[in-house]
Amino acid sequence: MQFKDIIGQQAIKNHLINTARESRVSHAQLFLGPEGSGNLPLALAYAQYINCEQPSATDSCGECSSCRKYAKLVHPDLHFSYPFFSSSSSDTAVLFIEKWRKAFLSNPYLGLDAWRNELDAGNKQANINVAECHQIIQKLSLKAFEAPYKVLIMWLPEYLDKNGNTLLKLIEEPPEKTLFLLVAQNQDKLLNTIISRTQLVKVNAIDKQSLASYLVEEKHLMADKATQVAYISDGNLQRAIDLIAEGTNDYFYLFRDWLRACYNSKVLSVIDISESKLASLGRENQKSFLIYAINLMREVVLHKESAGQLVHVTEEELDFVSKFSATLNLDQLVASISLFERASYYIERNANPKILFLDVSLQLILLLNR
Numbered sequence: 001m002q003f004k005d006i007i008g009q010q011a012i013k014n015h016l017i018n019t020a021r022e023s024r025v026s027h028a029q030l031f032l033g034p035e036g037s038g039n040l041p042l043a044l045a046y047a048q049y050i051n052c053e054q055p056s057a058t059d060s061c062g063e064c065s066s067c068r069k070y071a072k073l074v075h076p077d078l079h080f081s082y083p084f085f086s087s088s089s090s091d092t093a094v095l096f097i098e099k100w101r102k103a104f105l106s107n108p109y110l111g112l113d114a115w116r117n118e119l120d121a122g123n124k125q126a127n128i129n130v131a132e133c134h135q136i137i138q139k140l141s142l143k144a145f146e147a148p149y150k151v152l153i154m155w156l157p158e159y160l161d162k163n164g165n166t167l168l169k170l171i172e173e174p175p176e177k178t179l180f181l182l183v184a185q186n187q188d189k190l191l192n193t194i195i196s197r198t199q200l201v202k203v204n205a206i207d208k209q210s211l212a213s214y215l216v217e218e219k220h221l222m223a224d225k226a227t228q229v230a231y232i233s234d235g236n237l238q239r240a241i242d243l244i245a246e247g248t249n250d251y252f253y254l255f256r257d258w259l260r261a262c263y264n265s266k267v268l269s270v271i272d273i274s275e276s277k278l279a280s281l282g283r284e285n286q287k288s289f290l291i292y293a294i295n296l297m298r299e300v301v302l303h304k305e306s307a308g309q310l311v312h313v314t315e316e317e318l319d320f321v322s323k324f325s326a327t328l329n330l331d332q333l334v335a336s337i338s339l340f341e342r343a344s345y346y347i348e349r350n351a352n353p354k355i356l357f358l359d360v361s362l363q364l365i366l367l368l369n370r
Contacts, residue, residue: 001044001070001108003059007237008210009038012203016046017058025050025149026199028171028180033203035185036236041108042203043153043181044070047078050179051147066147073101077147079139083112083126083159085119092135093128109237112156128159133166140170140178151179158189171197205235219244224314228252231295231313232288243288251292254278256320262364263327270361279353286353290344297337300325304333328368335367 003013019025033039045060048070052060060067069075080100081093093100096119103110103118112126136152144150157164171180171194182198184190208230214237215226221244228251233239254277261269281289299311304325313321328336343360347353 001041001048002062002067003042003045003049005108006038006041006045007214008206009042009203012042012201013045016042016201017049020046020050020055021057025179027174027178028198029182029201030190030195030198031181031183031201031203032187033185034205034236035111036109036233036238036240037203037205038109038237039185039201039203040104040110040153040155040183042201043183044108047149047151047153047179047181050149051075051077051151073104075147076145077150079136079150079152080155081128081132081136081152082115082155083128084132085116085124085126086129089129090131091129092132094135107238107241109241111236111238114238126156126159127161128154128157128163130163130166133160133163136167137170140175144177149177149179150175151181153181153183155183157182157184157194158186160191160194162191164191164194168193168197206237208235211235211237211240215240215244227314228292232292234291234295251289252296252314252317252320254289255293255296258361259324259364259368262361263368265365265369267365270365271358274357274361275354278357281353283347283350283353286347287344290340290347293340294337294344296321297333297340300328301330301333301337304328304330332367332370336364339363339367 003017006013029043031039031043048067049055049060051066051070053064053066054061060070062071066075070078073080080097082096082100084091084093084096099118103115107114116126136154140150140152142150160167174180180198182194187195208227211233212223212226212230215221215229216223219226221229229240229243232251233243254273258270258273258278261273278286278289296313296317299313299317300321302308302310303321311318311321325333339360343356346356
């Protein structure tokens with residue numbers, strides 16, 4: 001994995017390269033970012049750069065022996081740890097390494113659900129167990145085989161739970177030239193004792209323009225569809241891939257017609273849209289539709305607050321954004337977004353979609369006409 005293969009995140013790439021070139025490599029770093037942001041491929045690209053035999057000012061060479069092994073995830077000084085679904089307390093991550101390599105190489109932005117599907121785990125709980133912690137200690141106590149640094153990349157250390165205390169001494173006082181790269185999504189679920197022993201690398205969601213460009217170039221979507229998927233996924237490439245697989249509906253026209261009916265108090269049209277269209281989308285598409293609605297209404301807020309330079313939508317969406325920003329006041333827009341967020345929360349918890357969308361529609365009628 002090279003930095004050039006990672007979507008967006010240029011500021012973080014520059015920071016990581018500078019720490020390596022200036023010999024300021026912290027032995028324990030926490031790559032913290034939401035799912036699909038690229039924090040996992042960034043950690044791998046960083047490790048590859050540090051161990052590259054001929055690094056340039058901007059990236060690893062991609063051609064030396066070390067880089068070729070990193071590209072296949074088979075370098076003897078590169079180790080991975082990740083949540084798995086064990087059937088025995090003695091199981092460790094190495095039992096699943098071939099599936100891990102296959103999953104990562106096919107999608108470096110994978111989420112836990114995609115990993116679960118790869119393992120066909122059913123309802124088993126994911127964790128990083130004590131046996132895995134002891135295996136890590138044993139592996140890292142050995143000298144490096146051929147690279148300057150031994151590297152352990154731990155994906156989702158949130159699943160360590162209290163088992164992480166086993167690793168505290170090793171993280172705080174590792175063997176020479178040993179690098180811990182922890183790749184996490186939720187800081188609240190991490191042990192404070194681990195957070196305090198690591199240097200934070202904050203990774204934001206992929207910016208929507210970079211994600212849309214990637215979807216056009218690599219996934220061959222039309223520009224309008226790529227922009228829509230980028231907005232719905234909110235910078236999460238794993239989510240964008242899932243949406244493409246599901247086949248995204250054209251949410252803009254549905255959302256526009258729904259809001260117009262609510263704004264004009266056309267109750268019969270509102271009921272028809274709520275029951276025959278929104279309620280029949282299917283739960284995943286309903287969630288995606290509401291995420292799209294939230295994001296588009298935020299664009300309306302930006303336009304109303306004279307921040308049009310930050311609005312990045314299609315031509316038809318821009319026309320909608322412009323008209324609605326002139327029609328509604330800021331309080332109405334903020335309240336609309338809150339209403340959609342609550343609806344998304346209840347859809348996640350299996351609310352009845354017919355009742356929910358009709359209720360949201362009636363609240364919108366009152367909200368948009370007050």
